[in-house]
Amino acid sequence: MKKFFAQAYLWFLLAMLYAPILIIAIFSFTEAKVLGNWTGFSTKLYTSLFSGGVHHSLLSAIENTLIIAIVAAAFSTILGSIAAVGIHNLYGRKKAVINTLNNIPMLNPDIITGISLFLLFVSLGITQGYATVILAHITFCTPYVVLCVMPRLQQMNPNIYEAALDLGATPWQALRKVIIPEIKPGMISGFILAFTLSIDDFAVTIFTIGTEGLETLSTYIYADARKGGLTPELRPLSTIIFVTVLILLIVINVRSQRAAKRKEATR
Amino acid sequence: MKQLLRFFLKRSTWSIPYAIFLLLFVVLPLLLIFLYAFQDADGNFTLANFSKFISSPEAANTFVYSIGIAIVTTVLCILLGYPAAYILSNAELCRSKVMVVLFILPMWINILVRTLATVALFDFLRLPLGEGALIFGMVYNFLPFMIYPIYNVMQKMDHSYIEAAQDLGASPMTVFRKVVVPLSMPGVMSGVMMVFMPTISTFAISELLTMNNIKLFGTTIQENINNGMWNYGAALSLIMLVIIFATDLFSDSDEDRASNEGII
Incomplete structure (x- = not known):
């Protein structure tokens, strides 16, 4: 009985959490301009989303979002991994200071990060555009990469690096053959995290994107929604994003469960 | 030359590029908020931005209203999220791990x-x-951020405390009140931070959910910055930073108390 109520409560909450997304997904299969009108089953919105034409600006917004996310995630992963190795080898007050600074972008609300960077770019007289958005994204993504890489370094046996040096490896070789293989899983999860954070971001982007007409998916949706009439093509787009994320998460979950089982089997 | 080379090869040196990056893109921008907040448009020191905030009823009202909305949202998230986190972490009530993923999934959208x-x-x-609609939207947006930290703490909770309480004759209600709730407090506190902070600082969401009828503090800040009132916008941002800092301190001290209670 208790279990029944508990399950019922969970399903009630899930229904509340998923109802909005489901409605968007259902109405992505009809042509009606206004959401809520069902004018028969059709996949026209899906084909017109990819055929470009009228909604060329939407496609270029998607393209910008992906380019910014890939570049920002790549730079954050490199910067964050190098920084993690450095921080791991620091001691005492220096380490504490840099760790505190590293936490600031994660604790600050997005709007504060956005405004502070906006003020930086204006007072330096930098024109805002692609470069400033990417810089801003690197700023709030790198701390997460550092946090992903750090545990791998802490688990690593510190003597391996020294051993490689003693056996005649140059520091560069030791880095490539010893440290990087050890921290690689952390770097990969850091990259994925940075990528998703960048794609998702709206508050920091809008303050650093400038007025040159550059649009990412978030700013496009925002401008579109403010005009009142929501582009119908956003329905199939949201549905595709949702299904992609769903599949990705299920794959990650199944993989980690399988890995856990394998570990148990070898034990 | 050799010394220089050795300096670059020392691994602790590798933290220097990131340290410079942090100074440039984190510390300096925050200092600029302070600087702009205490300046007028010509760059002279002034407190006018703050007195403008206090004397203008619109901005001050929006501020109080936003804090109210943030508190209501946070309380609703605790009331809805705590039982969910409890059920999810309880193996007797919910065996499937897929459920947990389903609750966290909306965070990625x-x-x-x-x-x-x-x-x-x-x-x-x-x-x-x-x-x-505004409150529903806020709860809907931020509920996963409340459930996840509470679930995490409950998952790691030492179950021998619960068993000990049961062995010593506590009723299920007493066990819940005296053992489970105090031990899960750190999770609730980080959940409060993760919900209260974004709700108080959001913009855009409130406009969309109320057809521009209700303005929250974040929107006020964004409008001022967009309209070129950088100094006033910076002062408002500083006020928001102070509020968030205060919440942080409050939840920190509470966390200590909670963990002490947990030990006793």
Whole structure:
């Protein structure tokens, strides 16, 4: 009985959490301009989303979002991994200071990060555009990469690096053959995290994107929604994003469960 | 030359590029908020930005209203999220790990898409947009951020405490009140931070959910910055930073108390 109520409560909450997304997904299969009108089953919105034409600006917004996310995630992963190795080898007050600074972008609300960077770019007289958005994204993504890489370094046996040096490896070789293989899983999860954070971001982007007409998916949706009439093509787009994320998460979950089982089997 | 080479090869040196990056893009921008907040448009020192905030009823009202909305959202998230986290972490009540993923999944979806989905839901059900929609949208957006930290703490909770309490004759209700709740307090506190902070600082969401009828503090800041009132906008941002800092301190001290109670 208790279990029944508990399950019922969970399903009630899930229904509340998923109802909005489901409605968007259902109405992505009809042509009606206004959401809520069902004018028969059709996949026209899906084909017109990819055929470009009228909604060329939407496609270029998607393209910008992906380019910014890939570049920002790549730079954050490199910067964050190098920084993690450095921080791991620091001691005492220096380490504490840099760790505190590293936490600031994660604790600050997005709007504060956005405004502070906006003020930086204006007072330096930098024109805002692609470069400033990417810089801003690197700023709030790198701390997460550092946090992903750090545990791998802490688990690593510190003597391996020294051993490689003693056996005649140059520091560069030791880095490539010893440290990087050890921290690689952390770097990969850091990259994925940075990528998703960048794609998702709206508050920091809008303050650093400038007025040159550059649009990412978030700013496009925002401008579109403010005009009142929501582009119908956003329905199939949201549905595709949702299904992609769903599949990705299920794959990650199944993989980690399988890995856990394998570990148990070898034990 | 050799010394220089050795300096670059020392691994602790590798933290220097990031340290410089942090100074340039984190510390300096925050200092600029302070600087702008205490300056007028010509760069002279002034407190006018703050007195403008206190004397203008609109900005001050928006500020108080936003804190109210943030508190209501946070309380609703605790009331809805705590039982969910408890059920999810209890192996007797919920065995499947898929459930947990389903609850966390919405966090990965763009906040604007989620908000528009809420607007769509209200349109679909023919419900009016307004304060109700705003609170529903906020809870809907941030509930996963409350459930996840509480679930995490409950998952790691040492179950021998619960068993000990049961062995010593505590009723299920007493066990819940005296053992489970105090031990899960750190999770609740980080959940409060993760919900209260974004709700007080959001903009855009409130405009979309109320058809521009209700303005929150974040929107006020954004409008001022967009309209070129950088100094006033910076002063408002500083006020928001102080509030967030205060919440942080409050939840920190509470966390200590909670963990002490947990040990006793």
